[in-house]
Amino acid sequence: MTDHPVTVRALSTAEAAAHNDALCDILIDCVEGGASVSFMAPLDRARAAAFWRGVAVGVERGERILLVAEDAGGPVGTVQIVLAQPENQPHRGDLSKMLVHRRGRRRGIGAALMRAAEDAARAAGKTLLVLDTASGDAERLYERSGWVRVGTIPGFALWPDGGLCATTFFYKALA
Template sequence: MNRDALPPIRRLDATEAAALAPVLAEVLVDCVAGGASVSFMHPLDPGRALAFWQGVAKGVAAGDRALFVAEEGGAVLGTVQLLLGMPENQPHRGEIAKMLVRRAARGRGLGTALMRAAEALARQEGRTLLVLDTAEGGDGERLYRRLGWIPVGTIPRFALHPDGRPCGSIFFYRDLAA
């Protein structure tokens, strides 16, 4: 892995999302094993992780979400989703979900590049407001603050870390119209 060059970020279509589901499952398992509070508990069964990504691929096929990956040498190093399937009274809004970077690939700017790609697509799609939530005090919170996302507040004990400890979730927004 070239630690100096930033690998390209690309948006997957539904066929690519389905084909890469096993690799994306590996990324998810790695992140959960590293303590990422992303809706799953440790140890995460690879079959459950695969089923999750197969569902994501269906969402991509339906147009409800966009899926981005950062790849290098055929390996997926990170991923993020832009949720587009919003209620009819929120056509201006999108949501960021499952921003994941393999532990071995962190510190290279992949999270920033993935987020910028999702934000750019949101603008193309006419979305003027994005929201997300992340574990309080974690790498995600630091990334989103650094990228200029606005914290709204924290809900204590909103979720659990993968090891079962409670964690607060901090909610952020980004006004793309500003």
């Protein structure tokens, strides 16, 4: 596969709607590939599309930032920063749904999405980010990106095929 330059940018509500099909492709591919990202297999397009429409509503309300990584073939990865937090946590954001299509893996796209997410969170006034991940999925990426592992809860979620998986929690203080 030829490596194409990748750009990462925030999507507006209208752009999120326009990219719904491509975002569905990424989410469905990740679930089919075994990623524990809140959905069970098989994930049909209607459920995936409804999820992304909800994300677009969150973008419109200012509750989240949706970032997309694009190469010459179009969107290949995505991540969100959930800005809407309880009133006693206005400084915190949640990094959510870090997804890279299998066609884009091992190209630094995850790291680029992480850097862009941290920058977007800082620009939104956040000083602390937290995330959780199915243990073993992307832990190495998060640790290389300077995130601190807090701990692991066994049997926290299900793999898309139904087996229990542990979940590891991380945080990062933003300078």
